[in-house]
Amino acid sequence: MKKSFWPLLNTLKSRTTVPWCRSHFTYYPDKSPKEVISTGNVTEKMNMVQAINNAMDLVLAKDPTAILFGEDVGFGGVFRCSVNLRDKYGKDRVFNTPLTEQGIAGFAIGVANVGSTAIAEIQFADYIFPAFDQIVNEAAKYRYRSGGLFDCGSLTFRAPCGAVGHGALYHSQSPEAYFAHTPGLKIVVPRGPVKAKGLLLACIRDPNPCIVFEPKTLYRAAVEEVPTDDYVSELGKADILRKGKDVTLIGWGTQVHVLLEVAEIAKKEHQIDCEVIDLVSIMPWDRDTVYNSVKKTGRVIVAHEAPLTQGFGAELAASIQEKCFLHLEAPVKRVAGWDTPFPHVFETFYLPDKYRCLAAIKDLVNY
Amino acid sequence: MSLIRQTLKHFARINGILAKRLLSLDNANVQNRYNNSTSTDDPSQFPGAKAPFVSNLKLIEHTDYDAIPIYRVMDSDGYISDDSQDPQLSKEVVQKMFNDMVQLNTMDKILYESQRQGRISFYMTNFGEEASHIGSAAALEMRDLIYGQYREAGVLVWRGFRIDQFIDQCYGNCDDDGRGKQMPVHYGSKELNFVTISSPLSTQMPQAVGAAYAMKLRPNNDACVVCYFGEGAASEGDAHAAFNFAATLQCPVIMFCRNNGFAISTPSHEQYKGDGIAARAHGYGMATIRVDGTDVFAVYNAMKLARKYVLRENKPVVFEAMAYRVGHHSTSDDSTAYRSADEIEVWNSKEHPLSKLKSYMVRKGWFNENDEKEFVKDVRKKVLKQINVSEKKLKPNWKEMFEGVYSEIPAHLKEQMKELESHINTHRNHYPVKNFQE
Numbered sequence: 001m002k003k004s005f006w007p008l009l010n011t012l013k014s015r016t017t018v019p020w021c022r023s024h025f026t027y028y029p030d031k032s033p034k035e036v037i038s039t040g041n042v043t044e045k046m047n048m049v050q051a052i053n054n055a056m057d058l059v060l061a062k063d064p065t066a067i068l069f070g071e072d073v074g075f076g077g078v079f080r081c082s083v084n085l086r087d088k089y090g091k092d093r094v095f096n097t098p099l100t101e102q103g104i105a106g107f108a109i110g111v112a113n114v115g116s117t118a119i120a121e122i123q124f125a126d127y128i129f130p131a132f133d134q135i136v137n138e139a140a141k142y143r144y145r146s147g148g149l150f151d152c153g154s155l156t157f158r159a160p161c162g163a164v165g166h167g168a169l170y171h172s173q174s175p176e177a178y179f180a181h182t183p184g185l186k187i188v189v190p191r192g193p194v195k196a197k198g199l200l201l202a203c204i205r206d207p208n209p210c211i212v213f214e215p216k217t218l219y220r221a222a223v224e225e226v227p228t229d230d231y232v233s234e235l236g237k238a239d240i241l242r243k244g245k246d247v248t249l250i251g252w253g254t255q256v257h258v259l260l261e262v263a264e265i266a267k268k269e270h271q272i273d274c275e276v277i278d279l280v281s282i283m284p285w286d287r288d289t290v291y292n293s294v295k296k297t298g299r300v301i302v303a304h305e306a307p308l309t310q311g312f313g314a315e316l317a318a319s320i321q322e323k324c325f326l327h328l329e330a331p332v333k334r335v336a337g338w339d340t341p342f343p344h345v346f347e348t349f350y351l352p353d354k355y356r357c358l359a360a361i362k363d364l365v366n367y
Numbered sequence: 368m369s370l371i372r373q374t375l376k377h378f379a380r381i382n383g384i385l386a387k388r389l390l391s392l393d394n395a396n397v398q399n400r401y402n403n404s405t406s407t408d409d410p411s412q413f414p415g416a417k418a419p420f421v422s423n424l425k426l427i428e429h430t431d432y433d434a435i436p437i438y439r440v441m442d443s444d445g446y447i448s449d450d451s452q453d454p455q456l457s458k459e460v461v462q463k464m465f466n467d468m469v470q471l472n473t474m475d476k477i478l479y480e481s482q483r484q485g486r487i488s489f490y491m492t493n494f495g496e497e498a499s500h501i502g503s504a505a506a507l508e509m510r511d512l513i514y515g516q517y518r519e520a521g522v523l524v525w526r527g528f529r530i531d532q533f534i535d536q537c538y539g540n541c542d543d544d545g546r547g548k549q550m551p552v553h554y555g556s557k558e559l560n561f562v563t564i565s566s567p568l569s570t571q572m573p574q575a576v577g578a579a580y581a582m583k584l585r586p587n588n589d590a591c592v593v594c595y596f597g598e599g600a601a602s603e604g605d606a607h608a609a610f611n612f613a614a615t616l617q618c619p620v621i622m623f624c625r626n627n628g629f630a631i632s633t634p635s636h637e638q639y640k641g642d643g644i645a646a647r648a649h650g651y652g653m654a655t656i657r658v659d660g661t662d663v664f665a666v667y668n669a670m671k672l673a674r675k676y677v678l679r680e681n682k683p684v685v686f687e688a689m690a691y692r693v694g695h696h697s698t699s700d701d702s703t704a705y706r707s708a709d710e711i712e713v714w715n716s717k718e719h720p721l722s723k724l725k726s727y728m729v730r731k732g733w734f735n736e737n738d739e740k741e742f743v744k745d746v747r748k749k750v751l752k753q754i755n756v757s758e759k760k761l762k763p764n765w766k767e768m769f770e771g772v773y774s775e776i777p778a779h780l781k782e783q784m785k786e787l788e789s790h791i792n793t794h795r796n797h798y799p800v801k802n803f804q805e
Contacts, residue, residue, distance in 0.1 A: 071630070071631070071633065072630075072631045072632045072633055074632070074633070074637075075632045075704055075705045076704070078631060078632075078699070078700070096632070096633045096637050098599075098602035098633075098637070098638050098639065099568065099599040099600065099602040099603060099630050099633065099638065100602045100603045100604055101603075102603075102604045103602070103604070126566070126567070127567060127568075129567075130603065130604055130605070165488075166488035166489065166550070167550070168548070168549050168550040168553075168566075169548065169549060169550075169566070170550075170565070170566035170567055171550070171566070308783070309779070338768070338769065338780070338783050338787070339772070339779060339780055339783060340768055340769055340772050340780070341548070341772065343547070343548050343768050344488075344539050344547055344548055344549055344550055345539040345540075345547035345548075345762045345763070346547065346548075346762075346765055346767075346768040348798060348799060349765045349768055349787060349791075349798065350768060355790070355794045355797050356790060359790060359793075359794075
C-alpha cells in the first residue's frame with residue numbers, strides 16, 4: 001500500500017480530458033462589506049472555513065450552553081470547519097454523533113427545547129433528507145403547534161451544498177427550495193467568508209430554527225478580510241453588489257460570482273448595464289430590494305444551481321410578475337440547473353454557467 | 368424561555384412525587400413479593416411479550432450478557448487449529464480467492480494514485496477488507512442478489528466484473544454501464560446481480576429486505592439477498608427499519624455488516640455502546656453471527672451457513688465481519704488526522720487478510736513466490752493499460768444527461784434538451800463537446 005505508483009502512472013501519456021477540479025466561476029471578494037464597516041475595521045484574512053470556525057469559536061466562548069455536533073465534527077469535520085474546537089471547549093460540547101441525520105436533527109431540537117444553543121452539522125446537504133421529517137414537521141412547527149409554549153429557536157443547522165466540479169448526484173445538490181416551502185424555517189446561503197460568519201452568528205442568535213447552506217466550493221476558494229469581532233449579517237436582507245440600470249441579475253451562493261462575472265462581460269462586450277443582487281436570505285427574502293431593482297431595470301434574471309422546476313427562482317418570478325407587472329419590459333427569466341439529477345461527467349452542461357446567463361441577458365434586452 | 372424553565376421545574380416536581388410513591392410501593396409490596404417469588408412457569412399474557420414473571424427487581428445491564436464470540440478458522444499465521452473447520456477447498460478455489468484479493472488490492476493501489484494525479488475524480492480503496500468480500504462472495508450463488516454500500520468491489524471481482532468495467536466506470540466514459548452519471552466506485556451490474564451503488568448511506572438496507580421478501584413469494588425461490596453495510600451506516604434510521612422489516616416479514620436476507628472500526632473519522636466506540644452490530648439481531652428477533660473478517664475461510668464458512676439458513680427458514684441473518692479499514696475513508700480523507708500510523712501498520716501487515724491466506728497457502732505448498740510476482744505484475748500492467756484506454760474514450764453524448772430521469776423523456780425535458788442544444792451550437796468553443804460522443 002505504501003509503495004507509490006506515481007512513477008508508473010507518469011509513464012502514461014498526459015491526460016486527454018480536462019482536470020476535474022476546473023471551477024465554473026471566478027470568485028469576487030467583497031470590496032467593502034457593511035459588516036466590516038460596522039465592526040470598526042479590525043479584520044484578518046480568512047477563507048470561508050476559517051470564518052465559520054471563528055464564528056463558532058466566538059459562540060462557544062460566550063455562550064456556555066452552546067454545543068456543536070454532527071458526523072466527524074470532533075476531529076474538525078470533513079471540511080475542517082470545526083477544527084481545534086473540541087480541544088478548546090472539550091468533548092462534552094464539541095463532539096461526533098452516531099451516523100444518523102434524523103438523529104442529529106431530533107437531538108438538536110431537544111437541545112434547543114430546553115433553551116441551550118445547538119449548532120448541528122449535516123455533513124452534506126445531499127444527506128439532509130433523512131432529517132427532513134424532524135426539520136419540516138418538528139423544528140419548523142414547534143412554536144406554532146404548542147401555542148408558543150415550546151420552541152426550538154436556538155438551533156442552527158449548517159450543511160455544505162452546491163456544485164464542486166465532481167460531486168455528482170449526492171455531493172452537489174442545492175436543496176434550499178424544499179425547505180423554503182416550509183413555513184417556520186429561516187434559510188440563508190453565504191457568498192463568502194464575511195457573510196458566512198455574519199449569517200451564522202445571526203442564525204445562531206435568531207429565535208427561530210435556521211439552516212445555513214454553505215456552498216462548499218467556496219470553503220477554500222473564497223478569501224476575504226473578515227472582522228475578527230462578533231457581528232451579525234442581517235437575516236432577510238439582500239445585498240446589491242453591483243448597480244446597474246438595464247437588467248437585474250439575482251442569485252445566491254456560488255451563483256452570485258457567476259453573475260458578477262457575467263455583469264462585467266455584459267458591460268464590456270455588449271454595453272449592457274446589469275444590477276447584481278445577492279439574495280443572501282432565501283427565507284424570508286428581501287422583497288423591497290428585489291422589487292425596487294426590477295422596477296428600475298424592467299428586466300430580471302434569476303439564476304440558481306438547483307433544478308428549474310420548483311426552484312426558488314419560481315417563487316421569485318411569480319412574486320415579481322405580481323408586484324412589478326407594469327414595469328416589466330420582458331418576461332422574468334430563470335436560468336437554472338436542468339430538471340435532472342445532478343450528473344457527474346455532464347456537470348459542465350448542467351450548470352447555469354456564465355454563457356447561459358449571458359445569453360439570457362441578450363434575449364431579455366432584445367425581447 | 369422562562370415558560371420552558373417553569374415547565375421543566377413542574378416536571379421535576381411531578382417526577383419527585385412519583386418517585387416517592389414508587390419507593391413506598393417498593394417497601395410495602397415488592398418486599399412481600401420477593402418472599403413469595405412466583406413462578407417462572409406462569410408466563411405473561413401481554414400481547415407485546417411472552418415472558419415469565421419474576422419478583423426480584425433488577426435492571427438488566429448490557430454487560431450482563433457475554434460478548435458475541437468471533438468465529439475464526441485461521442489464526443494470524445494462517446494456521447487452522449480445528450481441522451473440522453477447514454472448508455477443504457480445492458487448490459484452484461483457494462488460488463482464485465487469493466488472486467482475486469491480490470487483484471483488488473493492486474487495482475486499488477493504482478486507482479488511488481490515479482485520483483491523486485487528477486486522472487479520476489474520486490476513489491475508495493478496500494484495503495484490509497478483501498477477505499470479507501471474497502469469502503462472502505465465494506459462498507454465494509450468482510443468482511443471489513447483492514445490495515452493496517460502496518466498499519465491496521471484491522464481491523464484483525469474484526463475480527467476474529472486468530478491469531475495463533471498473534475503470535470505465537471510474538472515468539464515466541461511453542463504456543461505463545452507469546453512463547457517467549455517478550462518481551467513481553458506484554458500480555452496478557445487472558448481469559452479475561449487483562444493484563448499482565448509491566452514495567447515501569443505508570438506503571440500500573430496507574430495499575434489500577423488500578427484494579428478499581418479493582423473491583420469497585416467488586414459486587421455488589432458491590436465491591437470497593445479501594446486503595452489505597458498515598457499522599457506521601447501521602446507525603441510520605434505515606438500518607433500524609431494515610432489521611425490523613427483515614425480522615417481522617421473515618425475509619431471506621443476509622444483513623452483512625462490514626465492521627471496519629471507522630465511519631470516516633468516527634471510531635466504532637463513538638458509534639455504538641453495545642456489543643457491535645451482531646448483538647442487535649436478538650433485539651429484533653433475528654439470528655446472528657460474528658466472524659473474523661480478515662479470515663477468508665471464516666467468512667466463507669459462516670456465509671455458507673447463513674445462506675443455507677435464510678433459504679431453509681425464510682428468515683434473515685445478521686452477519687458481522689470484524690476487520691479494520693486500512694486505507695483512508697476515500698481520496699477526500701487523510702486518516703492520519705485521527706489514528707496512528709502504527710495502529711494502521713499492524714492491520715496492514717500481520718493482521719492483513721492477504722498475509723493470513725498466504726501463510727495458509729505456503730503451509731499447503733500451494734504458494735509460489737514467482738507466480739505471485741508475475742500475477743501482480745500482470746494485473747498492474749492490465750490496469751495501467753486500461754487507464755490509458757479508458758482515459759482516451761469519449762464520454763457519453765451529453766444528451767444522455769436527460770435520459771433515465773423517467774422511463775421516457777417527458778416533453779419539458781425534451782424542450783430543455785433542445786434549448787441546451789441550440790445554446791451549445793452557438794457557443795461550441797466554450798463546451799468540451801469534443802470529449803463527448805456525438
